[in-house]
Amino acid sequence: MKKADPNSPIPAEEAIRRSWERCAANGLRNNEHLPDGILPRSSLADRLEGNARLVAYAQPIMEHLHQQIARSSSTILLADDAGMILRAVGDADFAERAARVALQPGVSWAECTMGTNAIGTALAEQRPMAVIGTDHFLERNRFLTCVATPIHGPAGGVLGILDISTSAQLSQIHAQALIQTTAEIIENRLIESLPEAAVTIRFHPQAEALASPLEGLAVFNEAGEMLACNRRGETLLGIGDSRKERPAFSRIFETRWTTLLDHALSSSLRPTLLCAHGGREFAARVQAGRLQALRPVAASAPDMPAARRGVTLEDLDLGDQTVASAVRRARRIVGLDIPLLIQGETGTGKEVFAQAFHHSSPRRDGPFVAINCAAIPANLIEAELFGYRAGAYTGARGEGARGKLREAHGGTLFLDEIGDMPLRLQAVLLRVLETRRVTPLGGGPEEAIDLALVCASHRPLKTLCETGEFRPDLYFRLSAMSLALPTLRERSDIEALARRILRDESPDRPLRLAAATLDVIRRHQWPGNIRELKNVLRLATAMLGPDEATITPDHLPHDLIDAGETRPTTQSLRAAETRLVEETVARHAGNISAAARELGITRTTLYRKLRRG
Structure with missing residues (x-):
């Protein structure tokens, strides 16, 4: 085993020694043959479904990370809290070598199965790990250089592991910094998307550090009780692990909670000053977009026809097991910032299912906006989605148009037959899903949007990706929760x-x-x-x-x-x-x-x- 890098923030040598001792105690042998660790497809599908939120937020960020280290003969891996690899994004040449040791989705890389390795040992040690070359317990894995770190959930505990694996020389310090920053971005996305979060606060002593990886992030419910805080926020506020003790807003800040809400509802884009107890001051941006979604909704009469009161997911379950399973899966992401993809033959009720999903969510009072991508000429879809300024193109209405994305703000956007969306527009839609901001055609101010996204297609999108008709990165962004409706x-x-x-x-x-x-x-x-x-x-x-x-x-x-x-x-x-x-x-x-x-x-x-x- 190599000595620990003196410049590394992780004292690796002791952790590697403990891991080898655990491997020996588990009866592993260094020259052991590759175990049959691949799960049946249905089991992997269950793992993906059970980790839908984690996969939805991690996938696009993994793709961005890979772009930064492209052509380095490497792969970015996401594993669940048991070490099962869920997703992989990487170079084709390395993927072939990785497959020889089953470093791929559907395989468990827990220590008890694969010996000392970055994924399994990071789980066992509950901290970032670098396992390089001969640090691996099993000889067949020693061509690998791997760095991994846990991804923590908003409520505490490890949700999964993020890993960089490569067969090339890799700067351990650089890789650790990249993987750690990426994991924190994923954790932040999970925190800010909590369905019960009414107010999100981003803060830092220096206003210039807002919207950077250095900012603190905390979310509160409508009463001012903290729901979660990221690692940097805990350090800035000096509150320790907020997952163990969640102080109320009034215990941290001298600023009145009602004053903060008034600012958020009137001018949330303008930074404000937060005064903490002890004289500390923070520049802060406050988002209160979910306050509207928390308004009480009048209950519908139970005997009122579904068509009158708005079909809900519960209304769709009439006894068919396949439909019941689809309803059950969709319920898991109601109110979460996770796209829903519905596939099935024409006429199987995809739009009705989308409406039921909307009426079952906290956005039920908001608009439900539907657009059929196959029914609009390709050259007009962009204008329909993003809107346009007056005179943006020949034939445009004199007063311009808001566009479906902005019309759906506060509600749900349903993109039917998304498989027919032009490739160029798919790239633009992917950017909007990442930034949640829209610019109308012809220019104008960028506008923030807050909406739930439901997509549908009678054509299998995975097949369209293979034929080059649909962008794989957009497919992965949309398919975290995918379900198929049966034919009648x-x-x-x-x-x-x-x-x-x-x-x-x-x-x-x-x-x-x-x-x-x-x-x-x-x-x-x-x-x-x-x-x-x-x-x-x-x-x-x-x-x-x-x-x-x-x-x-x-x-x-x-x-x-x-x-x-x-x-x-x-x-x-x-x-x-x-x-x-x-x-x-x-x-x-x-x-x-x-x-x-x-x-x-x-x-x-x-x-x-x-x-x-």
């Missing part, structure tokens, strides 16, 4: 869904579906999915007479009845009818009147069908 023919809750649609279409007129109608609905393949079903039921409702309340097959479109590759024979139809009649009578325990009402026929007709069967 795959859903097990089609009957419940049909009844829900019928209630929403005719909220003031109770309507029923005859058993024969439900049988037609079950057998149809529904190539148009939910959109086709809605149109069919809308037409059937229009075909009802003023005194009719039951939709029978006679009210359905004829092509729906005749659809299918093979028409059933008269004999098979009669057998199906007999089976349906007998099942309906049995379900009503022999009550002929009730069975006839459900079937939409008279009792005499029902008796005749029973005798014939």
Whole structure:
């Protein structure tokens, strides 16, 4: 083992010695063959889902870090709190060498599996680690030079590990500084995106240090209670580990809390002066954008049709397991600054799901703004999204336009068919997602935006990345929480869904579906999915007479009845009818009147069908 670098801030030698002792105690051998550490794809997917917030904020920052050390034959790795690698961003030449020792997503690099290594040892030691060459316990890993540091969560504890691994010579001090700064940026993003954060304060004794890695960051709830503070903020305020003790605003600062709120709501872009107890003063920028989102919302009547009170995620769960899973996953990021990506065939209800996500979030009182990227000419999408000044281009409206991004401020922006967005505009959208600021076409002042982003596509974006039609960096930015909606023919809750649609279409007129109608609905393949079903039921409702309340097959479109590759024979139809009649009578325990009402026929007709069967 090498001696510790005297210039290194990390006393590595003692930590490496302890790690080797742990490896030996665990029964590892230096020349051990590569273990089978790769998880099944479903297990990796579960890990990614469980760490959705961490991945969402770390991915773009990892890409930026890699740009700084590009062409150094290296990779940037993100692992979870058990050492499982979740994401990798790096050079193709090094990725091939790394794959030989399973240094890739889906593999655990915990010490007990991979011996002394930067990821596993940083987890075991709970601190930054550099493991270089022969410091690695296993011989097969000794071509690696690795530096890693823990990423701490806002509430304390280690969320994951950020790592730089390379086969080239790397300045240990430079790499440690880079990885540490990058981890702090990720921690800051996690802190400022806390869903319950009402006020965010950035502060430093020198105004010039604001908006730099040197600034302190603290978030508070509406009552002035601290929710989290970054490492530099703890040092500047002298409060120790704020994750163990979270002092209220009034215990730190002499400035009144109400005075700070007034400043934030009136001129949050202008720095203000914060006076702390003991005479210390800080320049500060205060953001109070989430205060509006915390206003109480009037509860909707539980029996009010979903279409009237706004569909929520809870309304979408009608019993199908795939839909229930999608709802459950989406609930995990409600109120968080994490994009939602919805994929599925045309007509499967992607926009309805996006609206439900919006109505279930703290932004429910804000606008829901939708734009179909496939329905707008490519040369006009940028103007639609970003807005424009008067005269910005030929044909522009004289008064200009705000654009969908600014219209969605405080609410949710839904980008449907984002796979059809031009590549040039994808790069601009990626920049906006990073900066959260918009400049209209034709120039003008840059404007901050605060919105939730939901995207949808009927084309698989991962495949589009492989064909060069979609930017991989934008895909990774959008896909932290990705879910797929099933086709209607795959859903097990089609009957419940049909009844829900019928209630929403005719909220003031109770309507029923005859058993024969439900049988037609079950057998149809529904190539148009939910959109086709809605149109069919809308037409059937229009075909009802003023005194009719039951939709029978006679009210359905004829092509729906005749659809299918093979028409059933008269004999098979009669057998199906007999089976349906007998099942309906049995379900009503022999009550002929009730069975006839459900079937939409008279009792005499029902008796005749029973005798014939």
